[in-house]
Amino acid sequence: MSGARTRTKICGLTNERDLETAVDAGADAVGIVCDVPVDTPREVSVERAAALAAAAPPFVTAVLVTMPDDPGAAIELVDRVEPDAVQLHGEFPPGDLGYLRSRVDAAVLYAVDADEPDAATRYDDVVDGFVVDTADEDGGGGTGETHDWERTRAAARDLASPLILAGGLEPDNVAAAVKTVEPFAVDVASGVEATGGEKDPTAVRSFVERVANGTTTEATDRRAEP
Secondary structure, eight states: OTTSOOEEEEOOOOSHHHHHHHHHHTOSEEEEEESOSSOOTTEEOHHHHHHHHHHSOTTSEEEEEEOOSSHHHHHHHHHHHOOSEEEEOSOOOHHHHHHHHHHOSSEEEEEEETTOGGGGGGGTTTOSEEEEEOOOTTSOOOOOOOOOHHHHHHHHTTOSSOEEEOSSOOTTTHHHHHHHHOOSEEEESGGGEEETTEEOHHHHHHHHHHHHHHHHHHHHHHHHOO
């Protein structure tokens, strides 16, 4: 993705006010957490998830973030929420993800553990992108912990699918993360929150601005190289 603009996803939105904050700040995508077995203040009901997805304006991608028991449950949830993309956490064989992708009218993103980014190669031809995140003991993301960005960058070189970097990102470190990994997009939840499940508008704006500035600076640095 050398030279391309890094996109930004603000995840874990629970209300229309925070959705508007993310959109006004210039976020490319918004994440809505629904039907996950882990305890998180960012989870919303199916009805609220559908309302938030519908409220996302054109050219802003609404991403349903979920951790289903099986592909059938994911298909049913996507049909009810109608997101632009679905981000799956949990363990699935490639065949299940390929089946899911063929049955939903949404892009399919698969979350891989930052401790094993090379595992993404098994799924490269059956998903539309990967989220590399620091997983908790239950396999969910949103831990707020960073990981080895250099290792993630190396793994990304072997992937044809776009890579979305997550895990412990915040306004103070996201420019360095973009410069190191050169991801297709970055994904933030707790790093821009005032409290659990409620976004801090100043932090959201700062995060999006620093991603944009970091991408611009990186491109300028390349053009300046002899």
